[in-house]
Amino acid sequence: MKPSSLASKALLVFMKDVRSEARTRYGVGSIALFAVTSLVVASFAVSPYALEPDAQSAFLWVVLFFSSMSGLSRSFVKEEETRTSVALRMSAEPLAVFFGKLMFNLALMAGVEIVVVPMFLLFMDISPATPSLFFASVALGTVFISAATTIVAAIISKANSKGALFAVLSFPVTMPGLIMAVRMTNASLAGMGFASALSEVAGILAFTVILTTLSALLFEFVWND
Amino acid sequence: MGISISINDVSKKFGERTALRKVSANAASGRVLVVTGQNGTGKSTLLKVVAGLIRPSTGEVRYSDGTSTRDAARFRDRIGFISPELALYEELTALDNLAFFAGLKGVQDPVAAGEALLKRVGLLDRADDPLGSFSSGMKQRVKFCFSLVNDPDVWLIDEPTANLDDPGKELAYSLISERRGRSAIIIATNEKEEVPLGDEAVILGK
Numbered sequence: 001m002k003p004s005s006l007a008s009k010a011l012l013v014f015m016k017d018v019r020s021e022a023r024t025r026y027g028v029g030s031i032a033l034f035a036v037t038s039l040v041v042a043s044f045a046v047s048p049y050a051l052e053p054d055a056q057s058a059f060l061w062v063v064l065f066f067s068s069m070s071g072l073s074r075s076f077v078k079e080e081e082t083r084t085s086v087a088l089r090m091s092a093e094p095l096a097v098f099f100g101k102l103m104f105n106l107a108l109m110a111g112v113e114i115v116v117v118p119m120f121l122l123f124m125d126i127s128p129a130t131p132s133l134f135f136a137s138v139a140l141g142t143v144f145i146s147a148a149t150t151i152v153a154a155i156i157s158k159a160n161s162k163g164a165l166f167a168v169l170s171f172p173v174t175m176p177g178l179i180m181a182v183r184m185t186n187a188s189l190a191g192m193g194f195a196s197a198l199s200e201v202a203g204i205l206a207f208t209v210i211l212t213t214l215s216a217l218l219f220e221f222v223w224n225d
Numbered sequence: 226m227g228i229s230i231s232i233n234d235v236s237k238k239f240g241e242r243t244a245l246r247k248v249s250a251n252a253a254s255g256r257v258l259v260v261t262g263q264n265g266t267g268k269s270t271l272l273k274v275v276a277g278l279i280r281p282s283t284g285e286v287r288y289s290d291g292t293s294t295r296d297a298a299r300f301r302d303r304i305g306f307i308s309p310e311l312a313l314y315e316e317l318t319a320l321d322n323l324a325f326f327a328g329l330k331g332v333q334d335p336v337a338a339g340e341a342l343l344k345r346v347g348l349l350d351r352a353d354d355p356l357g358s359f360s361s362g363m364k365q366r367v368k369f370c371f372s373l374v375n376d377p378d379v380w381l382i383d384e385p386t387a388n389l390d391d392p393g394k395e396l397a398y399s400l401i402s403e404r405r406g407r408s409a410i411i412i413a414t415n416e417k418e419e420v421p422l423g424d425e426a427v428i429l430g431k
Contacts, residue, residue, distance in 0.1 A: 083312040
């Protein structure tokens with residue numbers, strides 16, 4: 001036996017989830033389907049009008065938030081539904097599972113956004129005035145949503161009405177970070193620089209760190225009970 | 226050095242329902258303890274308590290090295306557990322499953338360990354097939370591999386011959402006899418013919 005570090009075990013959980021997802025494509029399928037269809041429908045609906053930056057940024061985050069709601073809970077829900085969680089509990093410490101799932105959710109969202117964000121810019125005919133701030137807002141918002149929803153997914157995986165509960169519980173947890181992400185995106189589309197969005201950047205980072213730390217501390221109780 | 230298990234007055238309640246009532250037993254290192262009884266008498270619950278998967282309502286399970294099931298992190302790598310309530314990843318291959326769990330349990334060469342166990346249970350030629358394509362008996366054989374992948378000091382087996390045909394049952398019995406003398410083994414079973422596998426037996430009642 002060799003002593004495996006927490007990081008290497010978390011990486012094993014992440015790689016296992018990537019391999020599972022590659023075979024089933026359930027998570028990426030449901031997230032991408034929602035994101036692409038809502039983008040296409042909305043872009044056709046608003047095509048005669050030029051939306052203001054605040055409406056455009058809100059629209060982007062509505063699509064990304066509800067897309068994540070349709071797929072990010074799967075990694076935990078599937079473990080419970082298929083009864084593989086028992087084997088996982090017997091084999092890995094809770095923190096390795098938590099960080100492995102967090103990495104997977106982050107990768108899943110990032111993978112979908114590589115397709116969805118360029119589509120958003122194309123369909124809505126948007127050229128961000130401050131591209132670096134725009135992509136920073138998307139990246140930080142994605143990290144925040146993934147951090148916030150991973151612990152919620154673990155909690156709801158043991159409930160009966162998982163789908164509805166995930167969105168209901170995630171909404172208040174993600175609200176503060178989402179508002180800041182919308183403001184950051186708005187600033188980037190309106191042509192303001194990084195300096196004008198510093199408080200939002202700091203706010204999202206702080207919320208992400210606090211949520212991740214609290215989740216890591218609480219996860220063992222959620223996972224084992 | 227082997228580990229012995231001491232189960233002291235363990236009870237478990239789920240709400241108002243008592244699943245397990247004041248059970249005490251010892252499983253010495255190298256010996257086999259059989260837990261038997263009718264359906265619903267708490268055999269599986271007892272094994273889950275010993276495995277640290279659920280907490281007892283009263284009583285405790287202690288290991289001879291001083292740890293208890295409350296210190297789950299300290300003994301997780303030393304336990305092997307097989308149960309009808311446990312499943313492996315159907316979309317992954319048999320070898321991927323075993324290498325994954327072996328890696329989590331800190332086994333030096335996870336792939337080699339997985340291959341050796343699949344060979345032992347006669348499934349090496351199906352190592353790269355998804356588990357979802359296996360019959361229930363073959364899945365049970367892979368679950369035996371899962372439970373042994375960390376060369377456990379404590380081996381907990383719930384319904385060892387579930388889904389197994391006669392050759393499968395023979396394989397299960399031979400695996401148990403191979404580990405006799407090396408691990409503390411607890412078997413939970415309904416099958417009367419499996420009671421003699423144990424050096425000692427505990428009969429649970431309602």
